[in-house]
Amino acid sequence: MQTVWSISSRGIAISALALSLAACQSMRGPEPVVSTNTPESYASYGNASGTSIAEQGYKDFFAxxxxxxxxxxxxxxxxxxxxAVLNIQKAQQQYQISENNRLPTIGIAGSTTRQVSPSQNPNNPYSTYQVGIPQTTYELDFWGRxxxxxxxxxxxxxxxxxxxDATQISLISxxxxxxxNYSFASAQLKLADQTLKAQQDSFNLNKKRFDxxxxxxxxxxxxxxxxxxARNDVANYKTQIAQAQNLLNLLVGQPVxxxxxxxxxxxxxxxxSALSAGLPSDLLNNRPDVKAAEYQLSAAGANIGAAKAQLYPTISLTGSAGYASTDLSNLFKAGNVGWSIGPNISLPIFDWxxxxxxxxxxxxxxxxxxxNYEKSVQSAFREVNDALATRANIGDRLTAQRRLVEATNTTYKLSNARFRAGIDSYLTVLDAQRSAxxxxxxxxxxxxxxxNxxxxxxxxxxxxxxxxxxxTVxxxxxxAQIQAAK
Structure with a gap:
């Protein structure tokens, strides 16, 4: 193995290594300006006072x-x-690979060759043995690729x-x-059972009157x-209960x-008792899907830096070391050692x-x-405003519906009494019962x-x-944030 080393190549290698280790030039350029056109506050029906309920852990929020x-x-x-957890582990290993790419790869190799030389005793073949570190290359990252x-x-x-994190939030919801759904399907089934019993009693009464x-x-x-x-409703709500339980089993990953x-x-x-939405700035910090889009935007900027760096020469250090001998017993003697080290530069001139x-x-x-990032921010605001809009009107709707229930139940009782007294027909009772x-x-x-x-x-x-x-999260x-802080 030849030894290649000179004062000039030594100086180039050491200087290049020092410059590379000192710093590298980032080529990623300025970050784009985000324009989401989102309001500075939630809609007028939002309660921005106090801390956002998102700051509460789910074990403190749910009762x-x-x-x-x-x-x-x-x-x-x-x-x-x-x-999602396995994807994190995969991404972590991919990041480790990118970190390892900044370091030279060092290994060991050995070989034996049986050959004959036409110019040196062609009738007497000989063997060559080699062992050592094969040629390795270390890129000097001047341009930050x-x-x-x-x-x-x-x-x-x-x-x-x-x-x-976004998957966990969605899963909990x-x-x-x-x-x-399981709870209210059961409540609807109970109501349908009660209605079926009342309808059956009415049917029996009318049949007696007909007889x-x-x-x-x-x-x-x-x-x-x-x-x-009513019997059809009973069967329907039994189906809904089974489906709600099946969905729960799927989400939980085992029978509940x-x-x-x-x-x-x-x-x-x-x-x-009070559900505060907090400030809009809290939303951007609390929504992991928005943070994921932000990280993807930053990754895109880094990829620009890597692409721009390829426009410049690639400078590397190459080297090798090991032993070589035609006699296996003398392979590791001092006179058989050889090594080489030197810089290497490459730049495609014509790549079209x-x-x-x-x-x-x-x-x-x-x-x-x-x-995508701007849309994720806008979508987050829209989802919050939709939820707040529902919350703003649900109280009035519940109050009106409760009064409607009271009115229809009273009408049913009065109609039933008038029917039994022979004043009204059963059709009036039937309409009142259906309304109730x-x-x-x-x-x-x-x-x-x-x-919900x-x-x-x-x-x-x-x-x-x-x-x-x-x-704490x-x-x-x-x-991009790290680069801006430098």
């Missing part, structure tokens, strides 16, 4: 201990969340973490709403229609124990614009990431919508990432 146990089971076993790739990998890793010749067959058939309608399911109508979902096209592509990718049943069904739906709106507001504000309010800086 029912059974629900909290179901949520904990879901976080531990849900397959979507498990996949490797560093930019490392920054992009870091941002992608952080975005994957944020996506996992889905589990809670499925749990409420003794007091009324015609028409009231009997009208009562039968109501009975079959029966003792954790609500056995009666849930009347309260949270321990909070490929590298410049890559820069254009990375710049377009950044514009796409910017648009429909009003009570509507009240249950509104009560469920009220609880509380869950939805908590989710859209970014609540559910913390288990307890005292827990640390947002790591993106590579």
């Amino acid at each position: 029912d201990q059974r629900l909290l146990e179901v949520i904990d089971l879901a976080i531990a076993n849900n397959r979507d969340l498990r996949t 490797v560093a930019s790739l490392k920054d992009a990998a870091l941002d992608s890793y952080l975005a994957t973490q944020s996506s996992r 889905q589990v809670t709403q499925a749990w409420l 003794v010749g007091i009324d015609s067959e028409i009231p009997v058939r009208q009562a039968q229609i109501s009975v079959e309608t 124990p029966q003792n954790l399911l609500p056995q009666q109508q849930v009347t309260r979902i949270t321990q909070q 614009g490929t590298r410049k096209a890559n820069v254009k592509i990375s710049e377009t990718d950044q514009k796409i990431a910017l648009a 049943y429909s009003a009570e069904q509507g009240l249950l739906l509104l009560q469920q919508a009220n609880l 709106s509380q869950v939805e507001l908590y989710k859209t504000l970014g609540g559910g990432l913390k288990a307890n309010s005292s827990d 640390t947002q790591q800086a993106s590579s």
